[in-house]
Amino acid sequence: MKQRRMPDTRLLDYEILDLLTSLAEKSLVIYENVGERVRFRLLETVREYGRDRLLEAGEMNAARVRHRSYYARLAEEIEPGLSGPDQIEALNTLELEHDNLRSALNWSLNDDEGVADGLRLAGVLGWFWKVRGFLREGLQRCRELLEAPGAREPNEARAKVLNAGGSLAETLGELDEAREMLTEALSIRRSLGDTAGIAGTLNNLGVIAARQANYEAAVAIHNESLDLYRSMNDRRGVANALTNMANVLTDQGDYARAKETYEESLTLKRKLGDKRGIANTLSNLATLAHEQNDHETARELQEEAYEIRREIGDRFGIAISLHNLGTIARAQGRLDDARALLEESLALRRELGGKQAIALAVGNLSKVARLQGDLLSALTLQQEGLETKFHLVDRRNTAAALEEIAKICALWGRNDEAVVLLAAAQALRKAIGAPIPPNEQSEFDTFRSLLEESLGGRFAELWESGDQMPWEEAVHLALALGA
Numbered sequence: 001m002k003q004r005r006m007p008d009t010r011l012l013d014y015e016i017l018d019l020l021t022s023l024a025e026k027s028l029v030i031y032e033n034v035g036e037r038v039r040f041r042l043l044e045t046v047r048e049y050g051r052d053r054l055l056e057a058g059e060m061n062a063a064r065v066r067h068r069s070y071y072a073r074l075a076e077e078i079e080p081g082l083s084g085p086d087q088i089e090a091l092n093t094l095e096l097e098h099d100n101l102r103s104a105l106n107w108s109l110n111d112d113e114g115v116a117d118g119l120r121l122a123g124v125l126g127w128f129w130k131v132r133g134f135l136r137e138g139l140q141r142c143r144e145l146l147e148a149p150g151a152r153e154p155n156e157a158r159a160k161v162l163n164a165g166g167s168l169a170e171t172l173g174e175l176d177e178a179r180e181m182l183t184e185a186l187s188i189r190r191s192l193g194d195t196a197g198i199a200g201t202l203n204n205l206g207v208i209a210a211r212q213a214n215y216e217a218a219v220a221i222h223n224e225s226l227d228l229y230r231s232m233n234d235r236r237g238v239a240n241a242l243t244n245m246a247n248v249l250t251d252q253g254d255y256a257r258a259k260e261t262y263e264e265s266l267t268l269k270r271k272l273g274d275k276r277g278i279a280n281t282l283s284n285l286a287t288l289a290h291e292q293n294d295h296e297t298a299r300e301l302q303e304e305a306y307e308i309r310r311e312i313g314d315r316f317g318i319a320i321s322l323h324n325l326g327t328i329a330r331a332q333g334r335l336d337d338a339r340a341l342l343e344e345s346l347a348l349r350r351e352l353g354g355k356q357a358i359a360l361a362v363g364n365l366s367k368v369a370r371l372q373g374d375l376l377s378a379l380t381l382q383q384e385g386l387e388t389k390f391h392l393v394d395r396r397n398t399a400a401a402l403e404e405i406a407k408i409c410a411l412w413g414r415n416d417e418a419v420v421l422l423a424a425a426q427a428l429r430k431a432i433g434a435p436i437p438p439n440e441q442s443e444f445d446t447f448r449s450l451l452e453e454s455l456g457g458r459f460a461e462l463w464e465s466g467d468q469m470p471w472e473e474a475v476h477l478a479l480a481l482g483a
Helices: 013-025 044-057 060-083 087-096 098-109 112-132 135-147 156-172 175-192 195-211 215-232 235-251 255-272 275-291 295-312 315-331 335-352 355-371 375-391 395-412 415-432 438-455 458-468 471-480
Strands: 029-034 037-042
Touching (some): 087 275, 098 112, 098 135, 135 156, 175 195, 275 295
8 A cells, every 4th residue: 555645844934934924914923123133923822822732733842842953053053153243242142032042951851862952052052141140040051961861972062061061160169060070071172182172171271270379280271272272273262361371470460471461362352353352351451450550540441341341241241340440449549439339249249149259349348348447347248258268269369368357457456366367368379479469568568567566576476477377277267256
């Protein structure tokens, strides 16, 4: 018996357009112009009706597969635009489609084919999640996909999601998880000979090393990443690696080389039209100027970075600029402005997540409170920030927090603790190779001189005690202090 051939019910492109036009004319479908794209959406009543008919016909799963595959392709089509002059439109498109992308990710965990589409999606969305502030959600999506049975093969898609998840975890302060994800991503990419992927993952691992003041390791990792990017003539990769290298140089107090490296990066980013990259490097140059006491230049650069970050909707970057503008205002003696900016930054940082970012904002609010004479609030805030920095093994900022608590102790007349903590902070800075920035040196010297004058011969004994004290013990001492 001859098998009956089922008719092909697929619509041609022009038929789909005619159908959508007809439905739009009947107000059953609404269309919107989004940049250069036209986006169609259903009225809720029509959506519910269509969903019910799909369920009745047993075609819901097939529709979800088509939906999932479409959005995986759409994300990959948009991805190149995320790093160039069209990045605002690309980011806005992804945010507009975020609920559809979420649905596609939800449906990707049902089978191996779905997981493959989900990995493709998450690999692209990692950068979007970071810029637009969906940090916790993005990391959780990466975790779910990576744990799915169909995602265990060590392939390019898994490595890309591991890299995205590692970057999100690093930003949130989940450093052990970040290092684990990135190390696995690097292993896969090395096995595949994925030069671009290797360079990108190395760049992220270098950031973690620098955050914990492992500067020798950070320099080596960033140099390897930079060499790979240069070998591929990947200008965007070179620019990003240069910025991260300059961050290390800034921490080490090598301001001349840091400025030269930042400016090389900024030139490349301007040529590429990478607005987020431009804002990041401008913000870093502002920090460099601020640490060298050029506060007006720092303010101008940071305000330029802030405006760009607002334009592209970079919520985490906005929080950084608000924080840095607050520290500049504090240095200029505008304490009320400083408090307002830092509190705004802190509120946004708490909303977005990011342990180190929150700790830094809390620490700088403590400095404002000290300068305004509210020593109890200053100590409480500084201890809150110090506890997080200690947990993150953020040794450079831990040293800064110990110095600040020492100053609070000195103002309270608790001179013995003040000297010990100042000495312990100096010993820690010496051990990691991160000197006090010039903009903090004068105040440090003033407090040290006053303490030396007050304590006389006991000063040297107390200083030696702090100098020999393990930094972990100094942290416990600082955290145990009460009013």
